[in-house]
Amino acid sequence: MSRVFFATELEGVATFWRVYRRDGVTFGFTGHDRDLWFDGVLHRAAPGMVPSALRRTAALADDSAEVRGALSHDSISAADLAAGRFDHARVEVGAVDWETRECATLYHGTLGQVSHGAGRFAAELISAKAALDADTIPRTSPTCRADFCAPGCGLSPPRFTHEAVLTAIDLEANAATFDGPAWQAMAGGRIRWIDGPHVGTTMRVAAAGEDGLVLDAPLDPAVVPGIRATLREGCDKRLSTCAARFGNAINFQGEPYLPGNDLLVRYPLAS
Structure with missing residues (x-):
């Protein structure tokens, strides 16, 4: 848009920020004294999140920003923060004219580390420039570097995804037990809850056995049998598993036969 904010002495401008959680839920907030509807999102007034000053530069370094505040808004709760529902959520911060609803986004990023306690919270904002720090050169490893059913793996996600009932x-x-695939197939996999107290969240399978799937996040006591979930099978990233179980050795992204660093420290043996 062509609107230039703060070009005159008096303007009806308020800050706004949106949070796009990974489970598909979108939150809108504004610093105005009443709710504002624009861009197809209702932005709530009197929010529990307040953005700090934003620093934007032309350099490649990550722009700094932070959000903090009291857990006063009903849409943000300590339980959701503790459950990780806001972890790595996408964030937009900008300015809006509360009369014309013209707006401009000033900051794009994701939520980093979130800390909370005593009815307050603070969250680090990681700008889009942080992607420039990613190491794009693959390193050698004996196990596969590709994520299971992700680009590089080549396997179809629907083939190894099952809807099951607790x-x-x-x-x-x-631990939880489902009427889904065999527990051996779920080692290293993940569970996405469809309903129940954990709806929309994803948990990793830390261990799998005949007694159930041990999860990496605490289960809510309100979880009861009958709750539905989507189960994604796992992979131990070994070449033998890739070849025998999946027939996918051609796409294996590792070097299982490359000598390791221990070869350099071996002692010579007398002949």
């Missing part, structure tokens, strides 16, 4: 739960062991 049949049993062990809160002490933090």
